[in-house]
Amino acid sequence: SQTIHQWPATLVQPVGSPLSLECTVEGTSNPNLYWYRQAAGRGLQLLFYSVGIGQISSEVPQNLSASRPQDRQFILSSKKLLLSDSGFYLCAWGLTDTQYFGPGTRLTVL
Amino acid sequence: AQSVTQLDSHVSVSEGTPVLLRCNYSSSYSPSLFWYVQHPNKGLQLLLKYTSAATLVKGINGFEAEFKKSETSFHLTKPSAHMSDAAEYFCVVSGRNNDMRFGAGTRLTVKP
Numbered sequence: 129s130q131t132i133h134q135w136p137a138t139l140v141q142p143v144g145s146p147l148s149l150e151c152t153v154e155g156t157s158n159p160n161l162y163w164y165r166q167a168a169g170r171g172l173q174l175l176f177y178s179v180g181i182g183q184i185s186s187e188v189p190q191n192l193s194a195s196r197p198q199d200r201q202f203i204l205s206s207k208k209l210l211l212s213d214s215g216f217y218l219c220a221w222g223l224t225d226t227q228y229f230g231p232g233t234r235l236t237v238l
Numbered sequence: 239a240q241s242v243t244q245l246d247s248h249v250s251v252s253e254g255t256p257v258l259l260r261c262n263y264s265s266s267y268s269p270s271l272f273w274y275v276q277h278p279n280k281g282l283q284l285l286l287k288y289t290s291a292a293t294l295v296k297g298i299n300g301f302e303a304e305f306k307k308s309e310t311s312f313h314l315t316k317p318s319a320h321m322s323d324a325a326e327y328f329c330v331v332s333g334r335n336n337d338m339r340f341g342a343g344t345r346l347t348v349k350p
Contacts, residue, residue, distance in 0.1 A: 171342045225332040225336045229274075232281045
């Protein structure tokens with residue numbers, strides 16, 4: 129069966145510091161991978177998606193970036209965090225029209 | 239383009255009473271529709287999925303949803319609420335390119 133992991137589970141970072149969140153999937157090959165952000169009291173916002181290694185599509189221009197160095201690894205990064213980057217970050221994988229979500233990372237930027 | 243509207247931001251029920259969470263969708267194509275549940279500080283869990291087969295879809299934990307094309311609705315129901323059902327519920331539509339559009343969510347509170 130497939131499993132999706134995210135780490136860290138929680139993170140507190142100062143404004144201006146870098147960010148790296150990691151997501152890995154087990155039990156499947158060549159999945160579509162997604163990064164979402166969920167701000168407090170708001171719905172899910174799609175940030176990036178990838179259909180293959182090195183292929184990244186950005187949905188929202190911002191100070192975040194994503195990379196997919198391996199088939200089942202998806203990384204979300206920032207060089208300098210903003211206060212507005214605080215939120216709950218969710219990684220998801222899918223092969224067809226269904227997406228399966230990881231446990232999420234709670235990021236607080238102070 | 240496709241979109242969903244969850245008609246209630248918050249629903250409160252008593253334990254043992256029925257649950258109804260309402261969702262209307264808009265889609266230019268034959269949509270795939272989903273309901274996800276999110277417990278506090280957790281990821282989203284797939285409850286059920288509609289993909290143009292039976293219009294009444296049964297999911298996990300006793301939930302079901304009915305696809306009504308004439309009403310462009312996909313409401314989520316459960317005959318008897320349990321305390322563990324308290325969570326945020328998201329209605330989602332998936333379009334031609336498998337891009338998912340999420341509703342704003344409905345927070346379900348279950349009172350003892």
